[in-house]
Amino acid sequence: DIVMTQSPDSLAVSPGERATINCKSSQSVLYSSNNKNDLAWYQQKPGQPPKLLIYWASSRESGVPDRFSGSGSGTDFTLTISSLQAEDVAVYYCQQHHDTPWTFGQGTKVEIK
């Protein structure tokens, strides 16, 4: 199974500041046929189901604010919140869909400082 490791486990950021979450896969998730990375990011607020933010590592889902961006390739990926808002307090997960079983990172909790 592909192991997804996120860092840090938690972070506190001041409103308006940048938040950066890292995700590392135990093997490359680059799909050679289309040169896209099989990596998605989700946001889960307390008491709610996860919400898709990013797919193909850097494609923002419709309706997701543009302060959320994804980057990276191969085994190393980053989710960036460019200017943290109070409503962004949540746990964020990365997920690979390169090889079954699809697997998730352990989650990164983002809080307001």
Added chain:
Amino acid sequence: EVQLVESGGGLAQPGRSLRLSCKTSGLSFGDNAMSWLRQAPGKGLEWLGFIRSKTYGGAAEYAASVKGRFNISWDDSKTIAYLQMSSLKTDDTAVYYCALGALWFDPWGQGTLVTVSS
């Protein structure tokens, strides 16, 4: 707007079976894959499996942890997807979500809690 609503959760004894339902609305039934995932209390997310759309044959794939115990199916006439769970273990205690898609998941239902305990 696509909506998914799970039901069927509750308390089950170890070794027993339970069937969860995922009622869909707002989508072209038969053109979408459906996945099931779970989240143990206070824990992260675990993918359980997905069923392909009828257009792509309707076959399912499962995580090794549930293969042979869990079965995902469609009921076309009721626009419902099912997760049949058998030989339940205490480790199966979790909130179970259905979610649209086979590779990434959007949207998700609100989830239904399954507690396996004697």
